[in-house]
Amino acid sequence: MKNREKFSSRLGFILISAGCAVGLGNVWRFPYITGLYGGAAFVILYLVFLAILGLPIMAMEFSIGRASQKSCAKSFDVLEPKQTKWHLIKYSSIAGNYLLMMFYTTIGGWMLNYCFKMAFGTFHNINSEEVSAVFSDMLDSPFQNIFWMVIISIIGFFICSKGLQNGVEKISKYMMSFLFIIMLVLVIRAVTLPNAVEGLKFYLVPDFHKMMENGFGNAIFAAMGQAFFTLSIGIGAMAIFGSYIGKERSLLGESLNICILDTLIAFIAGLIIFPSCFSFGVDADSGPGLVFVTLSNVFNEMPGGQLWGTLFFLFMTFAALTTIIAVFENIISFAMDHGWSRKKAVIFNFILILILSLPCALGFYILSFISPLGANTTIQDFEDFIVSNNLLPLGSLLYLLFCTSRYGWGWKNFLQEVNTGKGLKFPNVLRFYATWILPVIVLFIFVQGYIEKFDAPWNFILPILIVCCILYIPLQAWYSIQKANKL
Secondary structure: OOOOOOOOOHHHHHHHHHHHHOOOHHHHOHHHHHHHOOOHHHHHHHHHHHHHHHHHHHHHHHHHHHHHOOOOOOHHHHHOOOOOOHHHHHHHHHHHHHHHHHHHHHHHHHHHHHHHHHHOOOOOOOOHHHHHHHHHHHHOOHHHHHHHHHHHHHHHHHHHHOOHHHHHHHHHHHHHHHHHHHHHHHHHHHHOOOOHHHHHHHHHOOOHHHHHHOOHHHHHHHHHHHHHHOOOOOOOOOHHHHOOOOOOEOHHHHHHHHHHHHHHHHHHHHHHHHHHHHHOOOOOOOOHHHHHHHHHHHHHHOOOHHHHHHHHHHHHHHHHHHHHHHHHHHHHHHHHOOOOOHHHHHHHHHHHHHHHHHHHHHOOOOOOOOOOOOOOOOHHHHHHHHHHHHHHHHHHHHHHHHHHOOOOOOHHHHHHHHOOOEOOOOOHHHHHHHHHHHHHHHHHHHHHHHHHHHOOOHHHHHHHHHHHHHHHHHHHHHHHHHHHHHO
């Protein structure tokens, strides 16, 4: 049997895993909600939820990957008790990875497109309305969307075709290193702009009054959601990297390092955005508009803006590409775990991803009549909703139950795997929290996502959630009795 590929170094594992976690939401959402809910006051809240919510689930994904030495396409088959159906989880995990790339390749293509636009002076001497028109014209251009989606996919699959060490690990190390260098250069430029100090105060000075003003409950929801979704946990995107590492280090400590890197990049992004926006009197909004319209206007007004804008979109391209490469590697591993060669898996999935990405790429113009979530929504919105609001939280819930239930892999096996090696240990005293409280928090996030998406009232949803939580314990007990009777 062919030996499984391994990372050549611990640093490679940390950087590629962090690259997978670092997404575009780190740039266009984290700084915005941080400023909205009191700056550093919100960061404190976010870090608390990152530690109690995202960190343990990430450690569980890594543990399942390392113990099984498989991707999520096979990991549950290897670890599940006989005559159980936990392996069915793999179908939602596989679907989640493909669905993520069905729209993420298009967005990554936008970043690369804008990198070239900035470099070749597209925004030179144009006004704010014309800057907005450039973005609108890009969305309405099937050729641009498809061309750059294909280019970013070619780059991603070419790197993966070189193998784990010579391709994915080596290139990710370079990209993550350049990403940090570019960010630091941009931070230095941003904080030296006129009136930049006001942006830094807005972003960094704790303002608990502002947090209360915008709703402490809303701040909690925002912190929980950001801490949960920033790590891309729940679809096995992290489990694959667990299968590529040895037993030298404990997995909670490695998960903590990745969380720190992910948070650091999101935090540094705010040091670029807020001083720049305050310096030129522009509101720092959220979403793609912040990157493609707001910041393009800022760079257009900034001395040497063509250079700084090019560097910024190069940074954004690296941020998108590290995620794309990581998920592509996961997708390729699905086929390799079923006996395919890497070359065959790359070719097949390259063609498949291009086909599956077409609806999103065409969804802003040719297929714009399709509004799956109601008026003014796109195919991309629908695909993002399926992944972010459904597969990530529900997948995380299943990973939790698999690691904590004695009818799954079980707490004892999980604890032994996660604590193997040197480093920070997962405390056994957290068993009650991980088994009973953490699943309820994840379920709460899932319901809250629907409430925000469809403006559903809590007075309608809350009773259903309470009933589900109340029934959880007796249903678990009933299942235990039935299982015992069959043994």
